Amino acid sequence: MLSKDDAQTILKKVLSFSTADECEATLNGSTGGNVRSARNSISTAGAAENVSLSVQARFGKRSGLATCNEFDDASLRRCVQRAEEIARLAPESPEYVPLLGPQTYLASPGSFAARTAAITPDYRAEQIGASMALCEQKKLSSAGFFNDSAGFVAKRNSKGLEAYQQRSSVDFSITVRTADGTGSGYAIANYTDLAKFDAARLTRVAADKAASSVNAKAIEPGKYTVILEPAAAVDLLNNMMNAMDARNADEGRSFLSKKGGGNKKGEKVFDERVTIFSDPTNPDVPDLTFAGDGRPQQKVTWVEKGVVKNLYTSRFWAQKSGVPDIPPPGGWIMAGGTQSTADLIKSTAKGILVTRLYYIRAVDPQTLLYTGLTRDGTFYIENGQIKFPVKNFRFNESPVIMLNNLEALGKPVRLGGNLVPPLKIRDFTFTSLSDAV
């Protein structure tokens, strides 16, 4: 892990070797490892440590990139020369924009935790071992994945831009199945700081779901009130956030395109309780405060009370169309309430609790219609209580329609670098049954 000073010293040297019109250098370092299990036994494990430099050189509107992972003067010089050679070979980019000058970035010190950076192979084996033992005791079969990473990003260019930030993350997911394969449960978590990680708690959640999902009953597909746990809601919402690009909307090929031209910025597209923003300084989901091209990541409101407030753009499109120059966010935060998933169940007369959605694929980009299936714990709710497990369903639903059929939002939890509330949705469309467990 290079410190800010050490990283910037290397980057200054890199820039001093450049003869290009513009030059930008980025150092990216990470160290981490993973361990994978199946059938209550370790299947694979790996570790990686890497620091790499990438150099972007530009002559006029021509640009080239090169990378290296050795940092003596001769290697750095070769890397710069290679980027410049590639740039000279490149065609001119019609979408060229100059490199950014000096920027001011927010501070987000929580994006790195020393405890995460200090994880050892023994620790990984202990955690996954304890998780497997817990399942073995209950005569359940587990398959899990533990993955950690810690590192830094440093950036500097010939226009005076300078950036440095450290990051870390821990990811754990586990699928627990009954020995006869008739029940399956799942849990997933993601943190910056290892201190918050608890493999046993997550394993118990998955194990309980596995045990309680056996003998699932088939009920007719159709429109149901559903409670989507955060792990079920996150991917659909993520897909929607990934479709909030201004250029696609302006070009007429997005769910945010307007009849006759233009986009739906400023229009109410969702239920008024829907507010989605991003904030790289949020203590629960601290993130990088600069984007890959050096643009600052600020607090941005994407949807406020159901109204689309901002779309993200490339720098080229922002300049061309004269709209605010906002990069896509690293993660997003959906405002929710104070209720837990259990509270949402209590207030539900009839409905279905969904643990996880799987194999989600776009069906129609015009309406943002997606299909996919429920998995690893789907339950029927009646009079505020879980009554029995039900067979899995295939759904065909759009997050846009879903966020107009909103009944209630619960308390957001962190998943995949986002804050996601459990959602109660009416008229969620299940189109067929699946025999999969």
Added chain:
Amino acid sequence: MKRRDFVGLTGLAAGALFLPEFPSFGGTPVDPARLLEPGLDVAQKKRLADAGLNAAKAAGATYADVRIGRYLNQSIFTREKQVQNLASGESFGAGVRVLAGGTWGFAATNNVSEAGIAKAAQLAVQTAKANSKVQKEQVRLAPQKGYGEVSWKTPIQQNAFEVPIAQKVELLLAANAAALANGASFVNSSLFQINEQKYFASTDGSYIDQDVHRIWPTFSVTAIDKATGKFRSRDALSAPMGLGYEYLTPKAADQIAGAAGTGLIYYKNSYDILADAALAAKQVKQKLTAKSVVPGKYNLVLEPNHLGLTIHESIGHPLELDRVLGYEANYAGTSFATLEWKAKGLPYGSKQVNIVADKLQPGSLGAVGYDDEGVKTKRWDLIKEGKLVNYEKIRDQAHIVGQTESDGCCYADSWDSVQFQRMPNVSLQPGKAKLSVDELIKNVDKGIYIAGRGSYSIDQQRYNFQFGGQVFYAIEKGKITEMLEDVAYQANTQEFWNSCAAVCDESDYRLFGSFFDGKGQPSQVSAVSHGSATTRFNGVNVINTARKIG
């Protein structure tokens, strides 16, 4: 953490020449000329590999293999009249896999020296020994004879890297121009080229040098009706192939006419990107006003560029033995086709369904001489006259199904990825009786003809699936009548394959391919082909996917 967060800043930059948002095969960006420079010679590779094998044995490994890989790639992205991105990449290093204490260990290094590879070998043994302490199932390898020093090369006619970039860019821009001239609002096109130069050595006594090539030209054409705000796309009907640049020199003999009344043209071993782009633009405009399908049961007529993905998802994946056994439970999922299910002898499909796995098939993405654990490749039956007869497996799985040899299905997507079981080419055999597409359609009273790869989704045990396509046509009383839109079909794997009523003959047989099939944690990609001829399925449930927002 999402992968893009960490790989994002340099990973994207590393792949891109202009814009950072394009997919990259990774590796170090290089001058395109570098892709034609030779790598290490075989004698050097053997010396390096032996250093790894000896170090592994000295550290206590009972088995070891060393893979020295040079992975080259180039991708070109364009839209309308401009190049968006050009990237050439090279990734070079070595991976060592060992068995110690009955447990696998793996380590990789980009220090391709005798010392570097020996160090990786020691680390792999150390990892294997550490993990063996919590290991429940000892690894058992099917016996494998050493082949000595052998080599294999994809039988290409022209290495795509030898073709000047300007010529490739011109071809893509010409395809874009053809689409725009025929009324497209937007068009994106791209060309992916891969060359894996891989050397495998094992303590069994194999030293295998292979040179593998793959190519994929593709595009997506979009039409927009500003007045209604409606937009539709039509993607290329090319297939990614295990071929050289010769795939992009169209030959009349490789063109196959689609069903009468559709105007569709399909391609076998060479592809006419200009003609397909022009046709796509015409069809995408028709899609804007095509009739929305009435949901219900239909007889489906599926052409190979569409059916390939259905074969991939509902036969290729469920017969992967690692999924069957539960090794992918946390990610890709398991399978309905368990050993117990197979023992019941239930029909997977109708008598017309004959499925072969084939790692030898010329022009296919999965064709290699030897797999990534040194097993000579072969062809074998998976489903015979509708009955499941075998799985897809590697050395440490064969004993589980009472067999004594691997099927040669082991693959790693890079020198620094551990090799594991991947799907071979899995294909539906053409019908033995002479049957053309139009003859097949003649007997369909109420049906839908579907062409091209569209939306796809299947559950984690491979029962319930839903597929879309690129273009859809109504069939009434034996004839194609009009274009349809908003079509997707939903079925259960066994019901679907048991509804297979007829398969066209060999003259209609061609390959579909999947270039980026994902599996494993951390995830790895692989490329695989699926052959078939146009096939009829009776009484399949079709849904209407049209919705209204705002």
